[in-house]
Every structure is written in C-alpha cells, then in structure tokens.
Amino acid sequence: MKRRVVVCGEKWVAEQCLEFLYDRNDTEICAIVAAPKDWQADLISFGAKRQLKVFIGNINDYIEELTCLKPDFIFSIQYRPLLKSPILNLPSHGCINLHFGLLPRYGGCYPVAWTILNGEKQAGATLHYMVNKFDEGDIIAQTTVLISEETTARELFDSISKAAVKLFIDTYPVLFSDTVKTRSQDLTQKLYYANDSIDFDRDRVIDWRKTGTEIHRTICAFSFEPFQLPLTSLHLPDGQQLQVTVTRSRLHNNGSSHPVENAGHIMEVTDSGKLLVATANGNLIEIGLLNNKTSRDFIKSLGYSPNDVIFK
Template sequence: MYKIVFMGTPQFSVPILKALSESDQVEIVAVVTQPDRKVGRKKVLTPPPVKALAIELNLPVYQPEKLSGSEEMQQILDLQPDLLITAAYGQYVPTKLLYTPEFKSINVHASLLPKYRGAAPIHSAIINGDDETGVTIMYMEKEMDAGNIIAQQTIPITKQDDVGSMFEKLSLLGRDTLIEVLPAIFNKTNPSIEQDPNEVTYAPMIHSEQEKIDFNQTSEEIDCKVRGLRPFPGSHTYLQGKRMKIWSVNPIEGTATKEAGIIEEIRKEAIVVACGKKTLIELLEIQPFGKQKMKTRDYLVGAGSQLKEGCNFGE
C-alpha cells in the first residue's frame, strides 16, 4: 500500500477522503485541513467537514494556520508519504511538500482546466451560464492550477442547478475519477497533458461587490447569478433603502415596459421586475432585511402588502 497525505477542507472534499479511506491501494497517514473557525451568528467554533470525518475514521489530523515553515509541515515530511492528494484545501502548499514524495502531488479541481483556475470555479461556471463543467485530476505546480492534466470528466449544468447541487455532483465525480486513475498513477502509466496557455481563464474568490444584483443584466443572466451564488454567499439587492437577499428567481416571457429594476407587476406568488434588454423576471424566494428566508407570496401577505408597481429595486 502507498502512504498518502490528504489535504482538504469543505464538504466537497469529504466523499473523496471517505473513498480513499476505503481503498486497498493506499494508507492515509495524515489529513491536513484548515483550522476550526467560528461559524454563524453565535460564532460557534466549528471544525471543517474534513476534520470531522478524519476523527470519525481515526486518522491523524493537522490544522496549521499556515503550512509554510510550520512544525506540522516537518511532521508531515517525517511521515515520508508516497503521494500528496489535495481537494479544495484552500491554502498554499509549500513547494518542498509538493515535490518530496516519490509521486508528484495531485489535485482534484472542480473545473475543466485550463478553464476556471482559482478558488471559485463552480460559482463562475454557473454565473457565466455554462452548459457544462467537470472535474480535472492534475499534477500540482507552484503556479496555481497550472499542472499537467491526468484525467477529466464532464457533467452538464441544468437550469435547476445551483452551487449547492453542483458541489455535490462534482465532489462525487471527482471521487470516482480519482479512484479510477490512481492505479495508473502508481504504475506511472497515466496521461500527463500540458494545459493550453491560450485557453486559461480564472475564477477568483467571490467578493462582496459581486453579490449585488444588477437589473441592467438580462433576466437569464440574473437567474444564472442567483443560482451561481446559492446557497453561499448569496445574492442581494436593495428595496426602499434596505438590503434584501434574493434566493430564487424565474425568467419569464414577455416584454418589460418599465426601466430595469422597476417592479412591473405584483402577483399573488411573485414580484415581477423589469431587467436589461426589456426582459422580465419573477422573484420567488427572498429574505428581507432582518428576516428569515421566505416565499415571496408570504412576504406579500405581510410586510410587502403595501408594495406597489413602480417601486425600484437596487436603490
């Protein structure tokens, strides 16, 4: 059996770690993940999902705030692993750690590289309206997500998919693709294909300014943005000076008669808003400032009952 170190943090990484723990090809000698973080309004110190599974599996866990130069890094090197595998670890991996094992370190990345290098490939694929995405098993280099491709698998993005559903689908696809290709990696018979530098695009971490809905975009573009930010970090707009999160929308047929961002119609189930290029969108699920997430119909019965056509979102 080959000794491996697994590095990952969020739920995306959990099925991959679980499958490796059940594999008869490898022995997991260490799991490296991010430190526990304070979560939620009550700021409860919470372990990352990978740590929770590692403890359940009785695997040794390392949680350095920063790997480079840390005692934990030397301890990991002392284990003399044959291979390092990462999947959404979320931290820079020092070069020494990448190249010391016998087999070159590999990563499970949630995009079809060289498209969407970076921290938010799943968000970006949905926001940009892509019809498909996938996973890439790749060799790791000092430059982010720039290593040679070992294997790729493609999966469609439906109009019902959001970041949550695609995280789950791609996690399982990444798990299966990794397990399938491991024998070839250990036999050193696997493909190793250079990425085309002319096809490189980037998917950096989502910043707060990107979360605001721009109603000058078309209804289809807004739908992609809402789904591409759901369930985290979420998208928002402003109504009557107060921030409102938007959780579910539906582009509808018809031609807007009002300027983008202005309410065209108040229906029993939805608020219809004018968008760019005279398109229309229904707001189906919202979260008014200081309130819980709710169906728009429930909002309209209560606090939104005084809302009128002609009110402007975004201000």
C-alpha cells in the first residue's frame, strides 16, 4: 500500500522534496498546499502538471478536504502558517516540519539572519514532529552547515536548503519503519525569535557607532541578493545624506577594543577602489561596492572624493 502524503510548503527546498516523493513508487502525493506567491519555486504549476490536488493559502482552511484524503503524513517544508490542532491530528503518522535551524536553538522566524547576527559558526536544518507550539516537537534528524566570517544570508540560506533536501531524502525511508528514533527537545536551551524580532527596513541600516564585528555581521545577515541588501547613509559636504546599498564587505580586525572618535570616516582607499571605513572600536570595514559600483568610483560619480564623505 502506498504512503499517502500531503505537502505544504514554499521555495526550492519544498519543490525538491516533492520531486523526490513523486518519483517514489511507494508514495502518493494526495495534495499540495502552496503559497499564493513564491519567489523561488512554483508548487502550483508543479501540482497542476502532474494532475495533483493543489490547495492555495492556509492549510487550516482545508480541514474538510484533507480529512477526505486520509493522509498518513503531512509535511511542512518552509511553510509559514501554524498548523492548528485539527490539522495536526489528521494524519495517521503525524505532521513533520523541516525547519531551517538547529532546534531547540533558532526556532521561530528568521533563523538564517539571527544565526549570522549572533556570530554562530554553524547552522542547519531540523526534521521534527509538529505540536501545538512552533518548533517544539520531538526531533527526528538534523544536519549542519558551516558558517564563515564572510558568509552572507543568501549563501547560508542556499547551503541550508541543499542540506535540508538531503536530510529529507535520507530520512524519509525510515519514517514508516520501527527503526525511526526521536529525541525530545531540551526546552531549557530554547532560543526562539518572533515575527517582529527583525524589522528589515530598519535593521539593515548600518549603525557606524557599533563595533566592527557588529557591523560586519549586520552586512552579512542582511545581504540576500538580489532581493535585499544592507544600507548605509553617506553624509555629503553639502549637508545632504544619501542612502546606498553595501556589498562585498570584509572585516579588518586589528584587535582594537577602544572607542574612537572617527567612526564612519574613510581611513584608506585601496588600489582596486575599495574603502576602509573606521568603526566605533577602531576596526575597519572594507567596502567593495556602493549601489553595485566600485565604492571609490561611486563617490566620484557624485562629484566628490572619498575624503569628502562620512558614513553615518
């Protein structure tokens, strides 16, 4: 007898897991619940091309339709709405979530950004059973990826996506067997971020009164090309302030921990046109591009030299 599964999800990771499930002879995808808009994948078209049932929006709105399908599993893959009790109790073998964080740490929202902002050396994905509260169910399996000092949010998201797909593929065959082992989460170690924990319009603006490490983490955490880039304000000699994007940065940590008065001032211009900007503790941030132009050339295009401009 084929395993009957429902998949609710978004993005490339959900599409890859659906491809895997669709190709298995022992599995039937009895429905897909897709987001109305998806920047990375089209699960609606995926289902339509294969003549699968597709529901759009919040899975909790389809309890009657899904009850009739009698699923064995419901998989939540990069899916945003909280599954309520009637949905959680529906499948015979439970609901399973593929979360982009190493639970019990980094539950909730924006685990990629927070992992970088907090200076972690590794991130990952967790496959776990779902309960009434976000990201608190028993853990089935986890996978990790490394984070370097230069890793951006987009790079980390893509790395976790690939690792998460492999985790799902490797783990799926044992879910119906007696060999699947789970472990409860140590919720004393829980780290959870709510939806309002980051304001992307506000928090991606660089504050040059912070340390070099803090600024560099901000730049990396809010670099998600091509959709989002960190911002900085340039104070021009005529008194105007211009807000521009920052990319291709690097921290020059000289070991300083003493406050300085020239934070935001350009200390050096490299031969390749990169700017070295002072931070509050004396470390320097190397800025390669402003508004996607070589930093020195962008400032010159405004009619100024680098010595005329201060980062605010």
